[in-house]
Amino acid sequence: MLEFIRQLGRGGIGQFAKLGRANLFMLKVLGGFPGLVRRPGLLVAQLWSVGVLSLMIIVVSGLFVGMVLGLQVYNTLVDFGAEESLGVAVALSIVRELGPVVTALLFAGRAGSALAAEIGLMKATEQLSGMEMMAVDPIHRVVAPRFLAGFISMPLLAAIFSAVGIYGGYFVGVALLGVDDGAYWSQMQAKVDLFDDILNGVIKSLVFGWVVTWIAVFEGYDAIPTSEGVSRATTRTVVYAAFAVLGLDFVLTALMFGD
Amino acid sequence: MKSNKTTELMVGMFIAAGVAALFVLAMQVSNLSSFGNGDTYRVTARFENIGGLKVRSAVTVGGVRVGRVASIDYDSERFQAVVGLDLESKYNRFPEDTSAAIYTAGLLGEQYVALEPGGSEDVLKDGSQIELTQSALVLEKLISKFLFQKASEGDQK
Amino acid sequence: MNDIPEPTDSASLVSIRGLRFSRGGRTIFDGVDLDIPRGKVTAIMGPSGTGKTTLLRLIGGQLEPEAGSVRVDGQEVARLSRGALYALRKRMGMLFQSGALLTDLNVFDNVAFPLREHTELPEAMIRDLVLMKLQAVGLRGARELMPSELSGGMARRIALARAIALDPMMIMYDEPFTGQDPISMGALVELIRLLNDALGLTSIIVSHDVKETAAISDYIYVISQGKVVGQGTPDGLQQTDSDWVRQFMQGLPDGPVPFHYPATDYAEDLLNHDA
Numbered sequence: 001m002l003e004f005i006r007q008l009g010r011g012g013i014g015q016f017a018k019l020g021r022a023n024l025f026m027l028k029v030l031g032g033f034p035g036l037v038r039r040p041g042l043l044v045a046q047l048w049s050v051g052v053l054s055l056m057i058i059v060v061s062g063l064f065v066g067m068v069l070g071l072q073v074y075n076t077l078v079d080f081g082a083e084e085s086l087g088v089a090v091a092l093s094i095v096r097e098l099g100p101v102v103t104a105l106l107f108a109g110r111a112g113s114a115l116a117a118e119i120g121l122m123k124a125t126e127q128l129s130g131m132e133m134m135a136v137d138p139i140h141r142v143v144a145p146r147f148l149a150g151f152i153s154m155p156l157l158a159a160i161f162s163a164v165g166i167y168g169g170y171f172v173g174v175a176l177l178g179v180d181d182g183a184y185w186s187q188m189q190a191k192v193d194l195f196d197d198i199l200n201g202v203i204k205s206l207v208f209g210w211v212v213t214w215i216a217v218f219e220g221y222d223a224i225p226t227s228e229g230v231s232r233a234t235t236r237t238v239v240y241a242a243f244a245v246l247g248l249d250f251v252l253t254a255l256m257f258g259d
Numbered sequence: 260m261k262s263n264k265t266t267e268l269m270v271g272m273f274i275a276a277g278v279a280a281l282f283v284l285a286m287q288v289s290n291l292s293s294f295g296n297g298d299t300y301r302v303t304a305r306f307e308n309i310g311g312l313k314v315r316s317a318v319t320v321g322g323v324r325v326g327r328v329a330s331i332d333y334d335s336e337r338f339q340a341v342v343g344l345d346l347e348s349k350y351n352r353f354p355e356d357t358s359a360a361i362y363t364a365g366l367l368g369e370q371y372v373a374l375e376p377g378g379s380e381d382v383l384k385d386g387s388q389i390e391l392t393q394s395a396l397v398l399e400k401l402i403s404k405f406l407f408q409k410a411s412e413g414d415q416k
Numbered sequence: 417m418n419d420i421p422e423p424t425d426s427a428s429l430v431s432i433r434g435l436r437f438s439r440g441g442r443t444i445f446d447g448v449d450l451d452i453p454r455g456k457v458t459a460i461m462g463p464s465g466t467g468k469t470t471l472l473r474l475i476g477g478q479l480e481p482e483a484g485s486v487r488v489d490g491q492e493v494a495r496l497s498r499g500a501l502y503a504l505r506k507r508m509g510m511l512f513q514s515g516a517l518l519t520d521l522n523v524f525d526n527v528a529f530p531l532r533e534h535t536e537l538p539e540a541m542i543r544d545l546v547l548m549k550l551q552a553v554g555l556r557g558a559r560e561l562m563p564s565e566l567s568g569g570m571a572r573r574i575a576l577a578r579a580i581a582l583d584p585m586m587i588m589y590d591e592p593f594t595g596q597d598p599i600s601m602g603a604l605v606e607l608i609r610l611l612n613d614a615l616g617l618t619s620i621i622v623s624h625d626v627k628e629t630a631a632i633s634d635y636i637y638v639i640s641q642g643k644v645v646g647q648g649t650p651d652g653l654q655q656t657d658s659d660w661v662r663q664f665m666q667g668l669p670d671g672p673v674p675f676h677y678p679a680t681d682y683a684e685d686l687l688n689h690d691a
Contacts, residue, residue, distance in 0.1 A: 041263075047270045055273060091288050122519070130516030133476050134530045134578075135505035141533070156277025163280035166288060185287070190369075193315065194289040202281070 022218045025139070029217070032137070032144030042145040050111045050146065050213075051153030055160070057110055058103060062161035065098055066090065066168025073169075074177050086179050087188035090169035095192065095201045096257065099162035101249050104208035107154055108241035112216035115146055116237040119220030120230035128221075143217050150216070154209025155202055162201065200256045207248060212241045299326060299345040300385035304359045309340045310370050310395025312361055317371040318344050325350045328372060344372060346383075354379040358391035370395060429454045429586055429618045430475055434484035437467070437474065444470055446642035447484070452586075457612050457619040459633035461626065463664065466639050468622040469513075472588045475620070476510060477501045489585070506534060509579030509587040513594060515571035517563040523550070523574050524559040530581045549577040553607060569600025576607060586618035587611070593625040605632055626665055638664060 036043050073089045119142065122128050128138040166188075173179040192198065216237045223233035309331065318326040330343035346353070356377030363370050374389075383389070428451035435448040444467035452458045460468055473479045474486050477493045486493045488504060496504060517526050527546045531537060537545070550556040553573040563571060572592060579587050592604055609632045612619045623629045630636065630650040638646040638653070638661050646653060646661035653665055662668075680688075 044267055044270050047273065048266045052269045052273045055276075095284065095288065125519070126512045126514050126516040127518055129473075129478065130510070130512055130518075130575075132478060133505055133508065133510040134533070134582075135502040136530070136533045137502075153273075153277075156274065156280070159277050159280035159284060163283045163288075166284075188288055192289045194285055198284050198289050201284075 018222070021222060022214070025218050025221065026214060028139045029144050029147050032140035033148065035140050036145055036148060042141070043148055046145045046149035047153060050115070050149040051156065054107060054110045054153065054157055057106055058157045058161050059164055061102060061106055062099075062164035063168040065102060065161075066094060066165030066170075067172045069093060069098070069165070070169035070172030070177075074173055074179070083173075083177075083179050084183040085187055086169065086173045087166075087184035087186075088191045090173070091166050091188045091192050092197060094162050094165040094169075095197050097249070097253075099165065100158050100201055100204035100208055101245060103158040103161045103205065104154065104212055104245040105242055107150075107157060107209070108212045108216070108238050108245065111150060111153070112212050112237050112241050113234045115150065115213070115216040116220035116223070117230060117234045119143065119146070119217060120223035120225075120233045123221065123223060124225040124227065124230055126225075139221075143221060147213050147217050150213025151206070151209045154212065155205040158205035158208075159202070196257070200252075203256070204249065204252050207252060208245050211244045211248060215241045215244060298348040299329075300348055300351070301329060302344050302346060302383050302385070302387045302389055304342050304344060304372070304389040304392050305334070305337070305339040306342060306359075306361065306392050306394045307339060308394040308397065309342060310361055310363075310397055312342065312370045312372070312395065316369060318346065318374065319371060320350070320353075320374045320376065325374070342372070344389075351382065353383045355381040355383055355387065356391065357383060357389060358393065359389045360393035361395035363396070427453055429489055430620070431487050432475075432484070433487075435474070435481050435486065436483040437470065437479065437481050439470070443642050445481075448639065448642070448644055450637050450644060450647070452618060452620055453635065454618050455612075455616060456634040457609065457621065457632055459621045459623060459629045459636045460639060461622075461624060461629060461636055461664070462639035463624060466641070468624075468639065469590050471639075472510065472590055472620070472622055475588065476505060476508060506530075506582055507585045509582070509584040511572065511575050511579050511587060511589045511592060513591045515563070515568075515575040517566075517571055517575055517578070519563050521563075522559070523555070523561050523563070523566070526563065526574060527578045527581055530578065534582060545581065546577075549581055550574075552580070552611070553577045554603070567600070569596050569603065572596075572600075572604060573607065576604075576611070580611065580615065580617075583615070584617070586620065589619065589621045589623070591623055592621065593623055593628045601628060608632055626667060630665070640664075 069090050070086065073093075074083055074086055077083045077085055077089065119128075122138075122142065128142065131138045131141060170184060174181050174184050219233040219237045219240070220230075223229045312328060312331065314328055314331055316328045317324050318328065326344055326346035328342055329345040330341075332341045332343075333339075334341050344359075353374065354377045356379040358375045358377065360373050360375065361370055362373050377391070430450075430452035432448055432450050435445045436443070437445045448471075450460075460471060462468055470479065474481055475488060475493065477496065480494045488508070491500070491504060493501070493504070517523075518529065521529065524546055527549055528542050531542050531545060535542075547556055547559070550559055553576050555570060555573055555577070558566070558570065558574070563574075566574065576587075589608065592608065593601055596604065605628050608619060608621065611617060621629055621633060630653075633650060636646075636648065636650055636653055637644055640660065646656055646658050646664075648656065653661060656662055656665070
């Protein structure tokens with residue numbers, strides 16, 4: 001029993017120490033941003049692998065989420081004769097919740113795991129050490145552009161997801177199920193607010209982008225430099241990122257839509 | 260390894276697509292397009308009861324949106340709600356004796372302020388106050404009124 | 417840190433005094449003193465797990481000693497500011513066991529990497545410099561290959577070209593001979609000696625391949641159990657009066673001191689097992 005409590009304590013201290021390392025790490029990453037201004041090429045290359053390569057899964061998922069939402073919500077609304085409100089229901093659920101959250105989860109799976117694995121592998125093959133010995137700070141040269149690329153890509157991806165999703169709902173609702181075209185858009189425009197809904201959705205996606213990329217690059221950098229350590233870091237990235245996104249989503253929703 | 264130019268092109272397109280999506284969300288999905296983008300002027304109106312009126316609710320004349328509710332306060336001396344209305348500057352010829360009423364869009368819809376122009380020569384200006392107002396209809400009040408009416412009809416019989 | 421003797425002769429580029437370092441509760445170095453003379457090839461040898469790589473990291477300032485001093489070119493490495501440390505590292509090259517080539521860049525860009533990071537040279541000049549370095553290691557023709565397409569020996573030679581890209585004052589080799597076929601081993605042995613003499617470098621080789629290392633080094637330190645247990649020229653060490661060093665240098669399977677990591681006496685261990 002005592003041993004169990006001690007183990008609990010040891011685990012707690014370990015996690016706490018890790019949190020501290022993660023924060024110090026973040027500071028160092030931020031310190032690398034000024035250097036990126038001089039070398040935008042590094043950022044562009046990462047925007048490619050973090051953003052562009054995630055585009056496909058985001059567009060396809062956005063389309064299908066919007067279509068499913070259109071179908072489901074239509075079936076509910078039609079019972080009340082309120083199918084004109086389809087546009088509002090689809091737009092609000094996507095813009096406020098599904099857009100940022102689902103994008104962040106997909107982003108963690110697609111880009112986050114790739115980032116963690118890439119950085120972890122660079123560590124395991126002594127590439128990061130090698131850079132240090134060449135007097136190049138790997139946090140500035142390797143991590144900072146990846147982090148910034150993730151932070152920039154995430155809101156853009158979430159916006160694309162939301163826009164595509166709303167058109168997916170439009171396709172099912174208007175083109176297939178016969179909701180009035182004007183009603184779909186006008187009800188939406190009447191109820192969706194630029195600041196309360198769209199901007200808050202964007203804020204969410206910014207926060208998620210920050211956290212998911214942070215977890216990914218930190219787990220990669222903090223990985224035990226063996227193949228097993230890297231694979232564990234990759235798994236942890238996805239799991240922690242998912243927890244963080246869902247937890248933060250609740251907090252942010254309560255803060256922003258709470259009144 | 261793909262060439263640098265392709266990468267740059269694709270990244271550029273990605274960023275453009277993301278910004279375009281944000282633009283679509285702002286213009287097509289939200290109520291930005293129905294905001295006046297020009298200047299506004301502020302008039303106030305006092306109501307006994309504003310019901311479910313909210314800041315940013317619509318202000319219409321004859322069904323046309325001409326502005327929005329900018330502020331809602333309570334005057335604790337006169338026991339009235341004070342509603343500030345931002346009207347678009349291009350609609351600047353409302354007579355001074357224009358009246359304001361709070362209506363509901365549809366049975367369960369949002370509440371909005373409807374203006375009814377009067378016949379005065381002078382027009383509303385920034386800082387003017389609308390004197391003639393009609394409060395929101397509160398459903399419970401209506402029902403109780405209706406019930407009392409029925410009851411009193413019953414008494415008369 | 418109590419009184420640290422000043423390095424006595426300026427002929428040594430690296431001087432280590434009273435070095436103590438431990439990791440994970442295990443003492444790796446306990447009072448190590450050694451000097452690396454300028455312009456020579458110095459080997460640091462010892463069985464696996466004696467922390468030879470750790471020693472290189474201490475010299476490169478990636479780790480900090482618990483006690484004692486590590487001086488490179490008169491500068492105390494652990495007390496340097498970040499900027500000064502990086503300036504010092506630009507003058508050191510290090511060849512990692514795996515080569516540590518950047519996997520997302522091809523051979524040419526790998527060698528150009530330190531030049532592009534640290535200089536503002538025009539691209540034409542970088543190209544010339546890179547081709548010169550690649551020529552020096554005999555792999556100018558491989559410039560378009562990716563690291564994944566290289567054999568282990570080639571990767572190490574490319575890494576060597578990269579290590580000399582900034583014309584450093586010294587190069588540290590971490591187990592350069594491990595896992596090489598005889599031909600690439602021969603090429604590497606040749607290269608290390610050649611580069612050292614042609615470029616006026618100081619070389620530190622960490623290795624446990626006795627024959628190859630002894631063939632090219634001017635001076636050898638043998639480390640075991642956190643201490644320097646023997647030193648001398650390759651010939652001198654062969655005639656050492658220490659049984660342990662002789663066992664190590666000649667690769668004898670059985671010797672007076674257990675060859676493997678701390679254990680009780682071999683014979684005693686076997687007897688215990690019987691009992």
